[in-house]
Structure formats: structure tokens, C-alpha cells
Amino acid sequence: MADDKGLYQDEAIVLTVKDWQWQDRIAMLLTKEKGKLPVLAFGAKRMRQSWNAQLQPLSCLRVSVKLGTRMAVLRAAERIGSLHLPDEALEVMAYGAVMAEATAALLPDEEPHPAVFDLLAAAVPALVARNPRLIALTYLIQMLRLCGYEPDYERCALCQQPVAGKAFRLEPLQGGVVCGACEAGVPAEPETVDLLMRLSQLSFAAEEKFTVRGKQLLEAERFIYRFLQLQMDKPLQSLRFLQQLGQTLLKG
Ligand SMILES: [Zn+2]
Structure with a gap:
């Protein structure tokens, strides 16, 4: 589903996250409509960037993504519901x-x-x-x-x-x-x-x-x-x- 800015919106579950260059990350998302989708999250490692906390394996998110020819870029991510995996439960x-x-x-x-x-x-x-x-x-x-x-x-x-x-x-x-x-x-x-x-x-x-x-x-x-x-x-x-x-x- 695309919004009025041409961004693709979907529900997604984060599968894996890896560091990319300085402050960026690449997250592998499992989206509801498109299946598995790798996205580049610019600035995801900066503390003030709220995506840092969202991009954890098995976080359930509502995402806005700019689909591109090389790699999709994450523009927004918001956690769905209150559930998340507790860090202390190893x-x-x-x-x-x-x-x-x-x-x-x-x-x-x-x-x-x-x-x-x-x-x-x-x-x-x-x-x-x-x-x-x-x-x-x-x-x-x-x-x-x-x-x-x-x-x-x-x-x-x-x-x-x-x-x-x-x-x-x-x-x-x-x-x-x-x-x-x-x-x-x-x-x-x-x-x-x-x-x-x-x-x-x-x-x-x-x-x-x-x-x-x-x-x-x-x-x-x-x-x-x-x-x-x-x-x-x-x-x-x-x-x-x-x-x-x-x-x-x-x-x-
Ligand atoms: Zn046999």
C-alpha cells in the first residue's frame, strides 16, 4: 500500500539487523504484503534516532519504506502494540x-x-x-x-x-x-x-x-x-x- 508521498506502508517483523557503514543499519524485514524485504535505515545507530530501539529482531512494526532500484530505504517505523522481547530475558x-x-x-x-x-x-x-x-x-x-x-x-x-x-x-x-x-x-x-x-x-x-x-x-x-x-x-x-x-x- 502506498501513501500520498509514494512511500510503501506495511506491517513488518524485524528478522535480522546488521551495521552498515558509520551510523546506518540494514534490517531484513518480513513484511505482510511483500514478504522478505531488506531495508537501509539511515542513522539508525544515532542515539537520537528513534529507530535504533525499534530495529530489534522480532519487533513488530508499522513501516514506511521508499522502494528503490537498489535497496529500499526505511523512512519511518512505529512499534505495533506494547509487546517486545525483554532484553533481560536472555x-x-x-x-x-x-x-x-x-x-x-x-x-x-x-x-x-x-x-x-x-x-x-x-x-x-x-x-x-x-x-x-x-x-x-x-x-x-x-x-x-x-x-x-x-x-x-x-x-x-x-x-x-x-x-x-x-x-x-x-x-x-x-x-x-x-x-x-x-x-x-x-x-x-x-x-x-x-x-x-x-x-x-x-x-x-x-x-x-x-x-x-x-x-x-x-x-x-x-x-x-x-x-x-x-x-x-x-x-x-x-x-x-x-x-x-x-x-x-x-x-x-
Ligand atoms: Zn528401510
């Missing part, structure tokens, strides 16, 4: 950064993806209000599916036989499960697949209560983070921060 920030970076990596520029926008807009408040580790995993599973990457948990990737009732392993490289007859190894627990399938249907809006066993959560995380990483062409930087916080998902 775990929330760390999982939020993983969600934002993964979204930026998987979506192509300037291709509308309203379903991913809506999913992320719903996941951000849940990240603050609920268990951030579970919300991040749920978001990644659902975002991967919306982007066309859905693991197959029912049939062995190698022999195509159903794995129900048999020993099997979760194998990110094969995009799903591999049965014990095709490849020996430590089998996954069937409850882990149940958890993955349950999270793929979880609604962020509904206050659904359920308990998750640590072992299943860890197994599910290892599979999804590795599977996600295989769809990306560079390492997920934000995972390092999670590791520094003592999260165990990449160990072992």
Missing part, C-alpha cells in the same frame, strides 16, 4: 534470534508469504508468555512445513516401507526416518515422532497444556535443528548464543 532473546535467522535464511526476497508472517506474528507473544524452547521448536517445525520442507515420519527413506511398530532412527540427512533393517544405530523413541507431529499442529493462540519429557524434547530438537541447517546454505549463527547459555541441544 533465553527468550536467544530462541527468538534462532527463529528470526532461520526465517530470513529460508524465505526468498520480495516474495509474499502471508502464512509465514501470520505464524511468526502469533509465535512472538507465545515466546514471551510460554516456554521459549518449546515455542521456538514449534515455530521452526511449522515454518519449515509452510516453506515446503516437511519430514516424512511414516515410511523409511531408503526402502519406503512403513516404519510403524519397527525400530527406526530419525535421520535429518534423509529427510525423515530410516528403519533398523536398512541402517543399524541407536533407535529413536516413537514418542519423539509423536511429539514432532503434535508440535506441527500446535496453535500458538490456544493455551494448550501438555507435558514433554526432556529426552523426547532433546531428540526432537536435534532432529529439527539439523534438518533446518541442511536446508540452509550457511551455519545458523544464533545457535552459538544458545550454546553459550548452556542449552544442550547441539551436544552429543
